[in-house]
Amino acid sequence: MTELAYPYPISTIHSNVQGELEPVRPGALQATTPWRVVLDVYLAGRDSEHTRRAYERHITIALEAIGVATLAELNGIHLSQWRAHVAGSKLAAGSQAQHLAALRSFLKWARTFGAHALPQDVIAEALRAPRATVIKPYVTLSEPEAGRLLAACTNPRDKALIALLLGAGLRAAELVGLDVGDVHEDADGETVLHVRAGKGRKDRIVPIRVDVAAIVRRYLVATGRTLSSDGPLLLSEDPAKRRADRRLSTRAVGYLIDRLCERAEIDAKKISPHSVRHTFAIRALRAGASPVAAQKLLGHSSLATTSRYLDHLELGELRQAVPELPASPVSE
Structure with a gap:
């Protein structure tokens, strides 16, 4: 897969979390909770190991590139710019949709538990999947x-x-x-x-x-x-x-x-x-x-x-x- 490169500076988010992280319950999330901690809680609830790995990769790429420490710092412009970047990348249409779907799902979940206050309709619109006509998208055996x-x-x-x-x-x-x-x-x-x-x-x-x-x-x-x-x-x-x-x-x-x-x-x-x-x-x-x-x-x-x-x-x-x-x- 072609990796996404982002023109904006990538922040070092690890510096916001010191030492070993204590287990955090969804109900304990706040607007000041570092997004990496929120992500850990979110991923712990995913049933499929494959999904966990893919979502962690897609979400981390996005939030490191945008350069925020907490989800409360995000706004609709950030998300729209990220969508435009993904849509303009060399990734296949299906891969673009996966990147956006992962971040969209995460942010909707995080809002439910108080990690940010972005409206759901803003998340859905700013991170909507790009339309594409896919012809023969799968490799198959004759x-x-x-x-x-x-x-x-x-x-x-x-x-x-x-x-x-x-x-x-x-x-x-x-x-x-x-x-x-x-x-x-x-x-x-x-x-x-x-x-x-x-x-x-x-x-x-x-x-x-x-x-x-x-x-x-x-x-x-x-x-x-x-x-x-x-x-x-x-x-x-x-x-x-x-x-x-x-x-x-x-x-x-x-x-x-x-x-x-x-x-x-x-x-x-x-x-x-x-x-x-x-x-x-x-x-x-x-x-x-x-x-x-x-x-x-x-x-x-x-x-x-x-x-x-x-x-x-x-x-x-x-x-x-x-x-x-x-x-x-x-x-x-």
Whole structure:
């Protein structure tokens, strides 16, 4: 990602906080509380580690660049200038929106707990996301590439991992968070995944097809387990890890994708675990899933997020969606 550079001087905010910080409750925040302390309290309430890291980075960049010590010093002009700077940067439209959304969310929360008095409508207007038309915003695998990636797996664990990414569209954190008990049969006897505490702390049930379920079962057999076993589904093969702490990490998933892409000769684009999730979404829509069904499968809170995948549909696919004229009486 291209980093933001700001033309204004960056203050050294650390000097405002001396020594170790005592835990602060939201109700104890005041207009004189240094913004870094407020930020720590805010981040402590975020459920996703990925979200915490991203928001901390985006918010810190903004407030260091603006150069205030407390949120009470901010005004609408500061925020409008920051938005103009972000909108004029070389960041992609999606990244610009993330920077602004992080600061907007933080300031709305901080106002609720008394850290500043900026009106909510000023925050919303000054930090509104820039409008942009995004064409094909995601890196995805073609059908041949997806097949080669699956074929590149040389052991049952790797094949189960790729099959779950391609066949269930999970986020990397959701994938490694699966326990064996989260793979079970529903009332119809079909195999489903219970994705626990996904993004936004929302559980969801994701059905998987017979071929994916068979690959997962073969992996369990290869590791001496069954669907009634306890513990993490995907195990680390790192011999240094203790038996009780063998859950695969998200970082390991990224490394594995890199190795498999190299083996599958997929080198024209950078494929990440999220790229495989995007691939699942596109394949689901092309297979006839409605955007609402895809939204439920992917665990998106907003249908607008899912709808961005529609930009990937090719002209031929769009042509098939154009209805014929209604039948009319034949002229005599």
